[in-house]
Amino acid sequence: MSFGKVNRIGTAEATPQYQDLQLFTDVLSIVRKSYVEEVEMKDLIYGAIDGMLASLDPHSAFMPPDIYKEMMIDTSGEFGGLGIEITIKDGILTIVSPIEDTPAYRAGLQAGDQILKIEDQFTKDLSIMDAVKMMRGPKGTKITITVMRESFDKPQEFTLVREIITVKSVKSSTLEDGYAYVRVAQFQERTANDLLDALKLLRSQNGSLRGLILDLRNNPGGLLDQAVKVSDIFLPGGLIVYTEGREEGAQMKFSAHPNNTEDDFPMVVLINGGSASASEIVAGALQDHGRAVVMGTQSFGKGSVQTIIPLTDDSGLRLTTARYYTPNGTSIQATGIIPDILVNPIEIQEAKEGMLFREKDLKNHFETPEKTDEKLPEEDERQMFQLNEEYRDDYQLMRALDLLKGWHIFKALDRTAA
Template sequence: MRKSRKLFLTFIIFSSLLAGIFLGSFLVSQVSATKSPTSQYEKIGILLKVLNYIENNYVEEVKVQDLIYGAINGMLSSLDPHTNFLTPELFKEMKVDTSGQFGGLGIEITIKDGILTVISPIEGTPAFKAGLKSNDKIVKIENEFTDKMNLIEAVSKMRGKKGTPVTIYIMREGLKEPKKFTIVRDIIKIQSVKSSMLENEYGYIRLANFQEQTASDLKKALEKLDNDAQKYQSKSNQMKVGLKGLILDVRNNPGGLLDQAVGVSDLFLEKGIIVSTIGRHKENKDIEYAHKSGTWKNVPMVVLVNGSSASASEIVGGALQDHKRAVVVGTKTFGKGSVQQVIELDDKSGLKLTVAKYYTPSGRSIQEKGLDPDIVVEQLDPKILKEEEQKRVGKKQGWREADLPRHFKGEQKEGQKEEENNNKDEETKPEPQLTQEEIIKYDYQLQQGISYLKSYAIFNQMYALPPKPQAATN
């Protein structure tokens, strides 16, 4: 009796699945009636027979839902790494992602060349503080190798309650064997937009990702920076022109919501195409256009990118680059040029399906190729730059008695030697972490971006056209 009930349940589930498939095939046939899907879907009968045989004969009792979810995962594993099935629990977590808060390590991952790879650690998170880097290969999570995991499974294993540890093993260039990292999970609160003023008249805005409020938060940040610049100009008796330049930083930004990438780009473009998305059927083309209202068109811009700028970041960079609205500075971007649609299924599970590829306004596809910056600037280690500056400053200091050749040694009292040794121990301690001000000061790519904005203003003044002579009137 129990088996018959399970078989009936299986029949109901697959009948619903078949009904959905045939309804979908009917709708597709309205677009293209050249293919008859009947023969393809006859093979679903084989799947149903296998399921039935497993239920009746497998050595242990299994849940029908687990078998069906496993079959779906197997089906999707033959597609691209960004197409995934999400169980109800994972689908709920994914919704939390875009709202900007969840529990975990704080890394964005992908599958690259069949290997689970870090796109970028999120600033200020446990993963960032532990020293994980872009392009790190995650070979093992706890005691389980990752070669058979899809993205969703890997994410679920690294997430968990705040304060609980998780151990991952990393391979990176220069390592002979995987390096072990035990990282304590925390609540990951992603502040999508961070801003600050540089040298009183140049704005700096860092986009960590693209979540639900990114475009509106960016607009607020722009208005504040512009007001701050005008206040400074007013105090220093300058003409109130507002921002003289803007750095938009999307380095280590793994992407996010497509509509937010469009909204961010629209803030700086007053007309033309922002991005085109084209699915399997070329006639299903979606084009997003810029709007004149609310455009910040007169502020010179630099967009900073690197190898961890992906997806939505590349949409923004590509749109501003193609329209000659900003100079893109840094290194080649990640190269994710596909668009995913998330579909909620009847049991609250979800399907994340790659449905289209996106193209920049000029028709370029970023997929696999990445975005080439207008000016290539490699990043330098800010700690090394700080050390070099300290050396230069040190050379300018005056001579002391201790620096003179053949100087007398100072007399030591009891206990002084011990204190001296303690001081030596303190000197061997590792350098403290850079402050936020130092991070900006010794960020080589950022400083180069500021220099380009300043030189733009200088050249504008040097080569400004003289006013046209007025026509004489009789």
């Protein structure tokens, strides 16, 4: 079958850009006239825009009105679904990180898991927005996804029940007297304010802080301005992050201010392969300024900035407009933040107390008079085991706590030597 030649006006004088656009309108005209079934014009336009953006990078996407509306709800911290952040990696739908206290997190899904199927549909050639739309649904409904992981011999199915996902951005706890823990799960509209409230509470519990662990593991990112504000809380000045893009508005620099900066207590920032985007900005800024020791494993490596652009029909455009760089000029795109101290997660297995014996258990052992002003090592042990089991089983967190305590020990030794 021949469609004949589509008429063109002024082809000889057309610019290359006009010729490319003419090609698009030619195809659109042919599809509308000759496709086996009639297709709505809006569906064709949406499909063309979606394909155009999908050809750019994994993070640029077109959002129809329903998806755009849900995306705007995401940044306020409440939405319906499974509780995972996803991306396209090497052409495969991949989990960036599961969000704490969600169906995905409780089911054991992990950063780096590859989603091969959603229900009966293979995810190959599926856009992120289409995948998001499929995985979200009414509260209480079930969905089965097929996942492949490095440690799996073959893909495994996970059946999850959708929930209204309410993400608590910041949670905090005192680990030991003076040593505090703050977990930032995602960067939302109130993250910086919630962090300030958490630090205020921790100071009221401890008087002053001897050390802080800032946990950004499995934090998929979020709002750039909140990453800047969180970094500003701990930095008295200097560059936090800068961006470079083609448009003038994409050339931005963000710096810290001396007002309301937290005390210069020792800090450890925990990261892993699920730490992406905004969490990498914070880790990179504190690392470059020497404000914190970064510990854990290499982060995800999403060093690009997406701009959300509303369109006339209530749809939206998520477009990559810039790359961001740490204060030292390092782009983390596809590389990630390299921790100062590499600590892989391992499972802690404690020896049972009944299997151990000490000098005091030996027959005819002799006693040493206790000094009332000296704390015995066993007191430290008891203090350690007062920690919540959730924390005691976290090897990376325990290593971070040991590092903070060790810093004070060596500082005390320096004073003694002097």
